[in-house]
Structure formats: C-alpha cells, structure tokens
Amino acid sequence: MSNTWYLYLFFSAALVFAGLLGLLGKRNLIKLFICIEVVGKGVSLLLLSTGFAKGSMLTAQALVITYIVIEVSLVATALALIINIYRTTRSLDIRGLAKLKG
C-alpha cells in the first residue's frame, strides 16, 4: 500500500473518531445526527482512498456513490424520526429519551 494511503487513513480515522466522540458527548438529537454524518465522511474518504491506492478509481467511485445514496435514505428516515420525536416530546434533548432502559 502506497504511503499516501496512510495519509488519507490518518484523516479518515480522525473524522470517524471525531464523530464517535461527538456521539458520546452531545445531547441535541440533530447534533448527534450531524456526528453520524461526519463518521460517514470519514468512511467514504477511506473507501475512495483505498481505491486510489489500488488504482481502482472507477470501482471505488461506484462504491462511494452507492454509499452516498444509502446515506441520503438514512438521513431522510432519521430526520423524519427526529421531527416526530420533537412533535411528541417538544424537545430535542436525548436525555428526554431515557424512558427505556436498554
């Protein structure tokens, strides 16, 4: 694997970690979902840079495009859930969603 792959891997890991860290600490539902988006960016960067290192840019692009389409569907569903939660509880605080104990 060429050295540039490790550079991209560094940044991709940084993005994923930032997103995960945000997921642990943040309370606003929309903010939590933005953290997930950041994780998604890290992962798509990883996918594409792996393709770059292998010289398979075409396949990697096809993968990333499919990944982005899946992401859109996810965002739509998640935001629909968030809007419904807001309508039911009048709050976007994750601490208000503590009824179920897991």
Next chain:
Amino acid sequence: MILQTALLIGLVVFSVLAILLKDLLRSAIALAVSSLLLGIIFFRMGAPYAGVFEISVVAGLITVLFILTIALVHKGDEVRESRLVNWAFPLAFVVFLVIDALVMKGLIGKVPALASGAESGTFGEVLWKGRTLDLVGQIAVILAGVFAVLALFRKRDKHE
C-alpha cells in the same frame, strides 16, 4: 500533495466545527462546507463522479434536509450541551490525533496488498455493468426511505 493535505485539514476542521458549534444552522453550514471540501478532494484524487455526487448530494441535498428539519423544530428550546464536553472534546481529539499519527507511521509498509491489475472500461460500464446489483440495492434503499418517510408522516387519527 500540499494542497490536498491542506484540503484534508480543512475537511477535518470544518467537520469538528460542525460538531462543536452551538447554533444548529451554523453547524449545518459547516457540514456543507466540509462536504464541499471533500468533493474537491475527491476531484483531485481523480474521482470526478464521486466528487460531483458528494457536492451535489451531500453538500446540497442533505444540507437542505438538515436546514428543513432545523426550521421545523426551531422553537427556541435550546438544548443545553454539557460544558464538560466542550473542553473535553478538543482535548480527547488532540490526544487521538497524536496516537493516530504514530499508529499510521508505524503501519507504513505493514499492510500486505496484492498488486492489482488495471481497470477496464469506462465509469459508466463499471457502474452499470460491473456493479449492477448495487444499483438494484440503491433502488431498494430509496424505496425504503420513501416509504419510511410516508409512514412516519402519515395522518395520525388513531392512537395506539
């Protein structure tokens, strides 16, 4: 390479801003900017199609969805974030970056990889003929998303 690294740093900076900014709208815009930067990074890697998709769909469509949601729930009920997180986050992040850099440096050359052959065909062929099942999957996931939104916003005239 220097420009690419600068773009990558910008990407991470704006993403972290998107997570840390207090105002939701500014957060969404920071996310859009980072998507824009990622799209440019994709272009410069030789992935124009992925770059276009990233910019138009993620920086465009998804940002619009976020702003729509923020508008629908913007009521002044600010959610007070934990103050502990506000300084713990940058601290933990910087620590991670150091560990990350060391790990990556140590990994150089350690990941075995098969030499790969050249890719054949145009992008269209690779996408439509090579990864057709993914396209079926895309249609399926779009159907799932559409029906999900329809189900979640249907008229509620009954109670469970």
Next chain:
Amino acid sequence: MIILFVVLPLIVAGLLPLAGKVSRRVLPDLLANATLLFLLVYAAVAGRALIAGGPVLHQSSWLGEAVGIRLALDGFSLLMLVVVSLVGLAASLFSIDYMEHYGAKGNFYALYLVMVAGMNGLILATDLFAVYVFLEVAAVASYALVAYGLGHDELEAAFKYLMLSVVASAFLVAGIAVVFGMTGSLDFAAVASGLRELNAGPVLGIASALFLLGFGLKAALVPFHAWLPDAHPSAPAPISAVLSGLLIKVSGVYAMTRIFLNVFGLTPALSTVLLWLGAVSMVVAAFLALGQKDMKRMLAYSSISQVGYVVLGIGIGTPLGIAGGLFHLFNHALAKGLLFLTSGSVQQATGTRDLDEMGGLAKRMPVTAVTNLVGALSISGVPPLNGFWSKLLIIVALVQAGHPVFAVVAVLASVLTLWYYLLMQRKAFFGQLNEKWAAVREAPFWMTAATVFLALLCVGIGILFASTVTTWVQPAADILADGIHAVAGSWGF
C-alpha cells in the same frame, strides 16, 4: 431465477401504494401475502432440486450482455431463504388483523416487503459490498417499522436503534475497505483466494475485528446488545417477530458466518472469540431476562441469549457444532417468531404487556395459550420439540470438541431459560383469571392461524428432526464446514 427473491418483493412493494388506492382493505393484504407465499413455496419446493448438483450461480444478462448481478444459492443460503419465507409469511398473515388499527396498511406492507427483499438480497449476495448494501436496505425499512406506531416509546427505541446500527454499518464499511485494500476485490471467491495468497495475519485480524463489531451489533451479541431490549418490545408485534426471528440472524449471524467461515476461514483465534461471545451472551441475557415484567422485553432478552447459543455452536467449528448452531438458528426463528406473535395477540386483547397484570388468560384465549406454550417449551429445549434437538447437538458438539465447561454452562443456561419461560407462561396464562380480562376474546382469525402454523412447525420439526436435519441443515453445515473451498473454487464467475 433466484433473482426473484430480491426483485419480486421490491416490485410488489412499489405497486402497493397504487393497490392501496384501488382497494384499501383487501388488495394490499392479498398482494403482500401472496408474494411471500410464492417465495416460500419456491424456496421450499424448488430450492432443494436446484442445489442438488452444487451451488446455483445466477448471472443476469441484459439484452445479451452479462450484467453485474451475481447471486449464488447454496445449502446455507437456501436454509436462510426458507426460514425468512416461513417467518416472514407467518408475521405477514398475522399483520392482516393486527395492523388494522395502526393505519396505512399498504405502506406497512410496502416497508415489510422491502425489508424482506433486503434480507433475501443479503442472503444471495456474492460480494462484500452487496452484503452491506442489502443490509442497509433491510435496516432502513426496519427503522421505520419499529417506529410505526408513532408513540413516544416506539420513536425513542427506533432512534436509539438507528444510531447504534448506523455506527455498526460504518465499522462494516471500514472492514470492507481494508479487505478491498488488501485483495483489490470485493467478490467472495476472489477475496478468499486473495487472502490465502497473502497470508495476511494481523491486518486480517483488524478487518475481522471491524466485522465483529459491526455484525456483532447487528446480531445483538453482548456487549453490543443494548439497543435490542428497547427496539423489539416497542415495535408492533409482527415486526418484533421478524426482527428477533429474522433480521438479527440474517444481518448479524448469517453475514458474519458467511464471511468468517467461507471467505476468511475460521482460525482458532476467531473460533475462541466466537465461543466466548456466544457463551457470554447466552448467560448474561438469560439472567437479565429473569427480572423482566414486560412480556416482550423478556422475549427480547431471550433472543439475545439464544443468538448466543447459535454463535456458540458455530464457533465450535466442527461439522456437528455448525449443524447444531444452524439448526438452532432455524428453530429459534420459528419459535421466537411464534412467541412474539402470541405476545401481540395478548397485547391486543388486554392492552398491556405487563406480566403482573395478566393472569389466567388460558381460560379466555386457549389457542394462544397453547401456541405460546409450544413456543416457550421449544426455546427452552424441552423434548420432543425442535429446540431440544438443536440444543442437544450444540452441547454434544461442545463436549466432543473438548469444551466441557462450555457444555455445562450451556446446559445451565438452558435450565435458566426454561425457568423464566415457565414463569412467563404461568403469570400470563395459567392461574386465576384476573377479572379485568373476563370479557377478553381469542385473537382474530389470521392472528391465530399464523401462530398455529408456526406452532405446528415447531412440533413437526421436533418429531421429524432427523429428516429435517439431513434435508435442510446438513447441506448448509457442509458448506460452512468446507470453509474457503466452498466459495473459492465453485463460486468463481
């Protein structure tokens, strides 16, 4: 034409909103259930003939040119297709009556069929990324289905489920990227041979760890199980049945097993990890199930525990262990599906899931009580029901492979399971009839029909377990026991 398993539910799902406009009551129900019935018949009847001569490889072509849809049907995928169709059909029939008061049934069935299409696509895929894509298809549909009732609890559960699930998916894609980086390919056969050539060791370990995190969360193995006890009880009963009975097994256990055994190859290290993960899930969840007052929550913890059994069986790595694990996967899908459906009947009749509030329901709902008992005894492993045989296989395999301690633990967990299920049965159905329920009636036709169907299967498979194992389970176990060879040679397109 195995592509029908994926394409047919999608097409019908697409048509359902139109059908819903034409005839609100009958047409959506009819279309959805007919589709599932067709798939069940196709898999059960034609499937075995198809794979008699080795795996069926399907390569689509469009207008004469080969197109990138490569699906494979072998013993393992056929077993999964059959179980998806069985429980899918039963829950779908159940929904005809149960989902009446939720509204927008056409929409419900559309999501349901998309979820089934996603699961089938995952089962038939021959490519790492396709596995991920169809896993997400089923997942997105399931988020909306869990939240379907739009009440506070459902929305909360769906949101947490979504958050955790998306993180798991991210780990999966990261693992896929690492494997892609090493081998330059995503196709199972190419990856299997590529990895063998590379002798990748530690980096393969990293990829395996990423896959374990991702699939482990989808399968709700302890310690990644936190989302399940909230999501499964809050969902409408037929969805709980499909989630516990199918989704955690298809997106979790099937995907993980296929990749670990047929593509990576089961190393001793991996085997040990799976054994421990399975054993911990089995025991911890059984203890957590004991203290539950909510009927569906108890069932949810039980699912985590039984999936632990399955992973334990597969982790042994010997042909007998794998057969036991797969048979238990099949049996649990039927029995847990059955139990969630009966809990739905109870919930609809009494309006509550709290076991302490119930009592003596057997007098008013005899059929439901009997089918519930069948399901409970099956999972607890009481002979001659199906669950007994699959647990026996796993325990014998553990002893044979030199893990006597695990075997003892498995037996103890089984005893625990029997205990809390009898507790549930007693509290809900036997004993004094609580006067609140004096006016309660047996569940409507389709709901009872679906539960009776599954109960008969549990009993039938229990009695005919030998032929069931040789006809359905053994071919699947053989494929897995073959390891990489099952895929590297015969799946080359």
